Amino acid sequence: MESVTHLPGLSAVMIWTLLKVLIVFSAVMGIASLWTWVERRGSAMLQDRIGPNRALLFGRWQLLGLPQLVADGIKFFFKEDQVPPHVTKSLYWLAPVLAFVPALIGFAVIPFGRDFTYKGVPYHLSILEPGNSMGMLFPLAIGAVAVYGILVAAWSSNNKWAILGGMRASAQMVSYEISLGLAVLAIFMKVGGYDPSEIIKDQMASGWFIWRQPLGFLVFFTCMFAESNRLPFDFAEGEAEIVGFHNEYGSMKFALIALSEYGHIITASALIATLYFGGWAVPFMPEAPVLLTILFFLIKLLFFLWVFVWVRWTLPRFRYDQLMFLGWKVLLPISMANLIFNAWLMSRGH
Amino acid sequence: MFLVFALITIIGALAMFRQKNVIVAGLCMVLTFFGVAGLFLMLSNPVAAALQIIVYSGAIMVLVLFTIMLLNSHEEEPAIQARPIQRWVGASLIAVFGAFAFYIVMGSKALADIDKASRPIAGMNLVRVGEEIFRHYLLGFEIIGLLLLSAMVGAVALTKKEL
Amino acid sequence: MGVIVKKVELTWLDRSYVWPIAQGMIITFRHFLKQIATPTSKRFTIQYPDMKKTLPKGYRGLHELKRFEDGAIKCVACFMCQEACPARCISIEAEEFSELNFTQGFEEKRPSVFKIDMLRCIYCGMCEEACPKDAIWLRNEYEVAAYDRLSMNYGKWDLINTYAGADGKARLTQSQESPATPSRPASTSGNQAGPS
Incomplete structure (x- = not known):
């Protein structure tokens, strides 16, 4: 060293x-x-x-x-990398990257363990140091950008079903982003800050947000499924039933797109764990050792990842109009009510 | 760093104008937004950068691209007849606005502060943004809110035949 | 006649989605635990090449041409099965037969060629029903596959031997039969590389 x-x-x-x-x-x-x-x-x-x-x-x-x-x-690597003749070449090559990069970097602000001090130097266990005043806005921004991978893939394929799939996905992600933002806003308000480490500290002090804002959790949780295009909201690609945005993709490019979906659900579960389940906080142990906090974060992360799988194989897919109904007429009012209710609760003290 | 982001912004903007394909032009605009977000970061204003990405590239451009795809007009139609006067008026307007913007920026108090100040500019964060909006610019904020609301109501009224 | 569908009135709890989804997830998780706890060999899935289904009695699989204890073929070439076959996959040629030291000696007729095109056969069992001598059986072998179309054309000796391995009997070839068979080459039956 x-x-x-x-x-x-x-x-x-x-x-x-x-x-x-x-x-x-x-x-x-x-x-x-x-x-x-x-x-x-x-x-x-x-x-x-x-x-x-x-x-x-x-x-x-x-x-x-x-x-x-x-x-x-091995199969994905050695498969023939076929580019259909009717695609827009440059965008066709760009799209998997556009899908993959946001899926990876969305994780950057999430702290995965307790801060510790070694030889007088404080170390933080998140890629972007806390206090960067980007905080939770960063994953939201990255989530917003993630649409482009799908849109570009859909459009550059020059295939009408791909375009339809891409449009379904983009409309869905844009609509659910609003309720998502409002649900997170209620947490920002309660904490009085929006840095993930502040949010975790607040939860350690006064209880996890799943107990304090169950309604917000429901909205956030549902929106996360929609944002990561998972069943019951998988309108971007519906395996056997609806043709999706990446049906012109093969070999490693498809693998990138498929992996980016898993990257999204990892970020989503990390966000759920951080915002509503105390992140790396170990219950009943405020001064837990660093490795234990990392372990607890991993446990929470893996549990929510498992919930993503679990829900996928339990629920059937929503119909598209039902999806829009749920997004605009149910989740948006609920998240707004949650926000206003919490604001009222906070204003009572003043 | 500044040069990189500025170049990204300018190249994106120029490519958008030169591009015949509407969708690619839209994507170039997204690139421009990213450049602008980078410039905001350089100005130690990550909140504005994040909001730029969330709102502009995340929502507005997606909706614009969405509409373009729905309308299915990927290729720009050629102009029916070229009118040189449009070009001249455009150029002169750009010159006027550019000079005006330059004048404002050079004359602003903040710039003078930067020259003098040895202290770094305090980073912007969400709390400060909130304070600025709701303490100093509340009237403007409310007026913008009303304006947007009326625009929304107007849009619904225009598009929906039977209210 | 239409079916009257009863409309289920949902309670507010059902409408909230939350409770029904939780219920559904509990059900799937119970299945998960059950499946995890079951050893692989006892799960519902029959992992085909390793495990095989025990077939029911009377399963109609690959055909066998039956023989008497002394080795004479039971078939008397009456063409009943050929007539009954809806897929027209059986083709028989008869020959005279008068070797008295075989059981069949009284019958005086037997097939010289008995071909079944397994690609056309639909395993309906009509030949079995039609046979007056109980000479053709459909038994429980179902892995009928080959690399070319010609080897799916089963001849008389293939059909006699289809279950030789399963019954623990030796495979019969033409030379083992009585030398009294007519010198006319009876093996128009395609090939001998039939099923094992």
């Missing part, structure tokens, strides 16, 4: 940041690809099936079907 820090332009802080970026992105990618397995095995278990178990590691070890991941990866 000592010799490295003497290199020009490299300080301990920078190394720490790089390390965090590396760890977090590889963890997100790892969980995302792992979750393609959990999705299939878990759905099989939920539906009394068995799921993928034919792929064998070195032709011998079944490992609960985990080698399927490797097999899929």
Whole structure:
């Protein structure tokens, strides 16, 4: 460490940041690809099936079907990368990147463990240091940008079903963003700040927001499903029933788009855990050791990831008009009422 | 950094004008918005940057692109006849507005402060934005709210045949 | 006649979505736990190449041409099955037969060619029904597959041997039959690389 820090332009802080970026992105990618397995095995278990178990590691070890991941990866890499002749080439190549990058960087502000001090230097366990005054606005902004991957993919495919899928998805994401923002706003108001670490501190002091704002949680939770295009709101691509925005994509480009969906649900569950379930806070242990807080954050994250899978295989898909009805006429009033109710509660004290 | 963001902004804007394809032009505009957001970040105003991305690129441009896709007019129609006067009026208007903006910026008190001040500008955050809006500019805020409301009501009244 | 659909009145609890969704999730999770706790071999799924379904009695699979204990073919080439076959997949050629030291000696007639095109067969069992001699059986073998169309054309000796392995009997070939068979080459039956 000592010799490295003497290199020009490299300080301990920078190394720490790089390390965090590396760890977090590889963890997100790892969980995302792992979750393609959990999705299939878990759905099989939920539906009394068995799921993928034919792929064998070195032709011998079944490992609960985990080698399927490797097999899929190899398949995606070596598949012919076909570009249909009627696409808009540049945008067609750009779209998977546009879909993938927001899915990765949305995680950046979320603290995944307690701050700690080592040799007098404070270290924060989130990629962007707290107090950057971007706070929770960052994931919201990234979530807003995530639409472009879908829109661009849909339009550049030059395929009418792809365009229809993209339009369904974009309309849905734009409509649900409003209730999402209002639900989060109620939390900002209560905390009096919008930095995720402040929100977690507030929750440690006076209880998780799931108990304090159950209505806001419901709205936020539902909107997260819509934002990450998961069932019951998966109008961007509906597997067998509705043709989606990426039906002109194959091989690694498709893999990027599919992985970006999992990246979105990881960010979504991290947001749910941070905003409503105390983030890395360990219940009944205000001074928990750092590793334990990371573990608790992981547990919460994985639980909500599992809930995403669980809900997907429990509920049927909504009809499109039902989706719009729910978004504009149910969730928006509820989130507004939640906001105003909380504002009233706060104003009573003054 | 400033140069990078400024270049992104300007290139995006120019590409938008030169682009015949409406959708690609829209995407170029998104690029411009990102450049502007970067410039806001340089001005140590992350709130404005975030709001720029959320509101402009996240909502408004998506809706614009959505409408373009719905109308299915991907290619711009060629102008029926070229009118040189349009070009001249446009250029002169740009010159006038540019000079005006330059004058305002150079004459503003904040710029003079930057030159003198050794202290860094305090970063903007959501709390300060709220205070500014609701303490100093409340009337303007309310008027804008009313204006937007009336615009919304008007739009609904125009589009909906049977009220 | 139309069916009168009863409209279910939803209570406010059902309308809220929250409680019904929670109920549904509890149900699926119960299934999840049950499935996790069951060992793989006892789950509903029959993992085909490793596990096979026990077929019901009277399952109509691959055909077998039956023989008497002394090895004579039961079929008397009466063409009943060929007539009964809705898919027209059976084609028979008869021949005279007068070897008295076989059971069949009294019958004086047997097939020289008995072909079933398994690609056309629909496994309806009509041939089995039609046979007066109980000579053709549809049994429980269902993995009828080959790499080319020609090997799906089963000849007489293939059909006799279809269940030789399953019954633990030796496969019969033409040379094992009595030398008294007519010298006319009876093996127009395509090939011998039939099923095992």
